[in-house]
Amino acid sequence: MLDWIHAGPSMTAAFVASTVEVVEAMTIVLAVGTVRGWRSALLGAISGLASLAIMVLLFGPAIAQIPLAMLQVVVGALLLLFGMRWLRKAILRYGGFIALHDEDAAFARETQQMRGIAAREGRAWDPIAVATTFKAVMLEGIEVVVIVLGVGAVGGMLAPASIGALAACVLVTIVAFLLRRPLSLVPENALKFTVGVLISAFGLFWFGEGIGISWPYRDAAILGLAALLLVASRLAVAYLRQTKSRKQVSSLSEGAIS
Amino acid sequence: MKTLNTIIRELFGLFVDDSTLALALLVLLSVVALLVHKTWIDTSQTAVLLVAGSIAVLIENIVRSGRQGQA
Numbered sequence: 001m002l003d004w005i006h007a008g009p010s011m012t013a014a015f016v017a018s019t020v021e022v023v024e025a026m027t028i029v030l031a032v033g034t035v036r037g038w039r040s041a042l043l044g045a046i047s048g049l050a051s052l053a054i055m056v057l058l059f060g061p062a063i064a065q066i067p068l069a070m071l072q073v074v075v076g077a078l079l080l081l082f083g084m085r086w087l088r089k090a091i092l093r094y095g096g097f098i099a100l101h102d103e104d105a106a107f108a109r110e111t112q113q114m115r116g117i118a119a120r121e122g123r124a125w126d127p128i129a130v131a132t133t134f135k136a137v138m139l140e141g142i143e144v145v146v147i148v149l150g151v152g153a154v155g156g157m158l159a160p161a162s163i164g165a166l167a168a169c170v171l172v173t174i175v176a177f178l179l180r181r182p183l184s185l186v187p188e189n190a191l192k193f194t195v196g197v198l199i200s201a202f203g204l205f206w207f208g209e210g211i212g213i214s215w216p217y218r219d220a221a222i223l224g225l226a227a228l229l230l231v232a233s234r235l236a237v238a239y240l241r242q243t244k245s246r247k248q249v250s251s252l253s254e255g256a257i258s
Numbered sequence: 259m260k261t262l263n264t265i266i267r268e269l270f271g272l273f274v275d276d277s278t279l280a281l282a283l284l285v286l287l288s289v290v291a292l293l294v295h296k297t298w299i300d301t302s303q304t305a306v307l308l309v310a311g312s313i314a315v316l317i318e319n320i321v322r323s324g325r326q327g328q329a
Contacts, residue, residue, distance in 0.1 A: 077287050081273040081280055084316055088279060091320055097327070139268050146272060200312070207287060208308055211294045213301045225309065232313045236320045243324045 009222050010157040013198040014164030017147045020191045022172040023183050025140035027103050030176060031110035032129045040129035047130070048137025056145055063153050069210050072154050076207025079150045079199050087196025091233055093189045095240025101188050107181070144169075151199070154206050155219070197233060201226035276323075282315045 025045075033041035063071065092098045110132075117128050144165050152161030176183055205222045208215060215221035274280040290308050293299050299307070 073291070077284070078273060080287070080312065081283055084279060084283060084312070085273065085275045088276060088316065088319060088323075092323060095320075095324065097323060135264070139265065142265065142269065143272055146269075204309060204312060208305055211291050211304070213294075213305045213308070215305065228309060229313065232317060236317055240320065240324045247327065 007160040010151045011160040011164035013151045014148050014161040015168045016191050017195040018144045018165040018168035021140040021143045022169050023186050025136045026172055026176045027106050028110050028136035029133050031107050032132050035111050035114040036126045036129035040126040041133045044130035044133030045137045048134045052141040072206045072210030075150050075154050076203050076210055080203030083196050083199030083203050086192050090189050090193035090196050091236045094237045096244045151202050197226050197229045200229050279319045286311045
């Protein structure tokens with residue numbers, strides 16, 4: 001019987017994080033497919049997926065051999081670093097200190113780049129297209145694998161985390177191929193913010209378990225940790241927005257004086 | 259070789275973007291682990307220190323980035 005208090009956050013974190021990564025990979029696959037042909041673009045993407053599957057098969061059983069406490073400490077620390085990195089970026093984006101990620105701009109950039117490289121006539125496969133989509137799927141996929149292993153491997157929640165990631169892959173692929181354009185309407189920063197909060201909460205929980213903390217309410221403590229991080233992050237966003245508007249007002253008044 | 263380098267760089271970049279944030283978190287985790295290992299504080303105090311410390315590290319980084327006006 002699945003423990004939904006624990007499986008729910010694992011599945012949600014894997015689904016949301018994977019959605020962000022798959023959207024980014026899909027933008028490149030769509031750009032390459034549109035400009036250089038679908039056959040080569042899909043070959044590269046499928047090869048990337050196959051390489052990822054081999055990687056999971058190789059490293060998955062190896063992870064099971066690591067003592068639990070050590071695994072919890074290492075995975076917890078890595079998840080905290082990973083989650084805080086996403087959270088920091090999402091907070092700075094909401095605060096207006098760095099630009100939001102724009103899938104349309106990424107698509108246009110990739111399309112232009114692909115048009116700039118001449119295709120060789122008479123070749124059945126376009127090596128540039130194959131290599132580009134292979135690299136995109138491989139690199140974004142590694143992040144998905146890290147997330148799935150991170151949120152799933154320690155607590156025996158690999159199956160729910162994998163289901164979450166797989167659902168994201170299937171959903172984004174179907175929508176992207178129906179629309180045949182980048183999924184710029186996906187609220188990427190909101191997703192990154194959510195993932196940052198969830199993954200950081202998992203990181204704190206597992207690291208704590210690994211060093212011997214017995215959290216109140218056991219696994220449900222992850223939700224409490226996520227709530228604390230959410231409140232702190234919202235306050236940080238409010239602070240940044242206030243700082244930004246104060247800076248704008250002072251630069252406007254300086255301009256008026258001069 | 260170039261692809262392998264890219265993968266290693268990307269893997270590193272998964273966890274480290276702002277090096278001061280990563281370093282501060284690693285120092286915090288090391289201190290917390292040491293305090294528990296030496297049994298200088300009990301586990302409930304450790305939990306508070308771990309959570310409050312992590313949030314403080316994040317907030318300090320955000321405030322500093324805000325003051326500098328860039329990421």
